[in-house]
Amino acid sequence: MRLIMLDTETTGLSPLNGDRMVEIGAIEVLNRKVLSGDRHVFHHYINPERDIPAEVVRIHGIDNAKVKDAPKFRDIAQQFLDFIDGATLVIHNASFDLGFIMNELHLGGFADIRHMPVIDTLAFARKKHPHQKNNLDALCDRYNIERGHRELHGALLDSELLAEVYLAMTGGRQFSLGMDIPSLPASSFAQMPEQSRGRVEKAETATLMRRKSLSIPHEDAAAHQSMLDRIHKESGGQCIWKHAEAGASATCN
Template sequence: MLDTETTGLSPLNGDRMVEIGAIEVLDRKVLSSDQHVFHQYINPERDIPAEVVRIHGIDNAKVKNKPTFKEIAQDFLNFIEGATLVIHNASFDLGFIMHELRLNGFENIQDMQVIDTLAFARKKHPHQRNNLDALCDRYDIDRGMRDLHGALLDSELLAEVYLGMTGGRQFSLGMDIPSLPASSFVQLPEQSRGRDEQAETAKIMKRQSPPIADDEHEAHLTMMQRIHEESGGKTVWHHPELAEAS
């Protein structure tokens, strides 16, 4: 079960993570001992806006002397290795994590299996509020200690929500929510760039040629002939074999 807190809404706009919390659930039991919990405040190397501090309570002073993501990334990767990540609104948290891994030269996690409890909740409870608070109330999970958002606390609450949505602690594992690879939730920049270029090329190829006036056409032919003569008769449109050899 994983959650993050950040400086804002978009890593592509320069926002960074300020906290990661994760807790392991095995055989439908929430494991709370130290080896089964990952929790780290992170220095985002930028200011945290006041309006965001009001949400999670993490200000510049709290993370000033904390490690950067690069310094804790390998420990984080070691902790989640081989796991299925359960995240509420997976595209948000994965967007930050995968962006930071890429920026800092670490292996990415696009092939890791991920369960998005928000997507599942929307199918299970359509036309209702499905944020973490609403789901806690719906499944009678005590959230009295949650005055502010916090990555580790939210991971613990998410564990209870996940178990509640899938039938409780004694429910069959075969009935868990299907998982998808992390790449299904986040489009990496290099993947996006390739797709965007292909889409733009396809649009250009489908466009009709613009109309050309007769005088423009004549001027074009005159210029082409001039270039051909000045090249000593070696223009590739007259000699295609020269283009193939170049």
């Protein structure tokens, strides 16, 4: 079984808010063996075409200067698609990384990967180790995987650690049939950008529609009307709120 361990670093938490990728790292695992060499590794820093917030730089150490001359994702997208072709993606918290990758592919006009098989190791870890911390650091500690060299988040380093964590959670490096975690299509974890926006907008609208109508005390309404009358008088009849009220009244009539 050919697996691609994958991780990304980004400018923030949501592509729907304009956040972009700044690094992508992926490593090939074949028949439970982590492969080495350039053709088995995909790694690029990426120019996100926007500023990287200081609070995010503190997490992964990638600032504007570091990616100023890096390729844009559309420049490497086809290489990425060729690298993952025919494999199963293994991602820790798949919905996060896939959301960014699918957004970038959409922006560049490339083929989507909604049908690609994906394994989410975070979901699996939560089932295997309920009520415990299951981030990558915690899993490395639980399975005695060395991570002392991980001072900051990094897509390639985290992909390497993820490979070790995945193998440890599924029985080690010894090949065994039926040992791997079942996969789901990428669309199970992340929607295409236009679908995601629609769901977010519907959720926001639904929240507004569920709000109870405001009830304004009579004395507050009277004080408000008195203030409008005063503004209207002192402005020589230029109070726009009074004009709005008159227009609304005429429409109702």
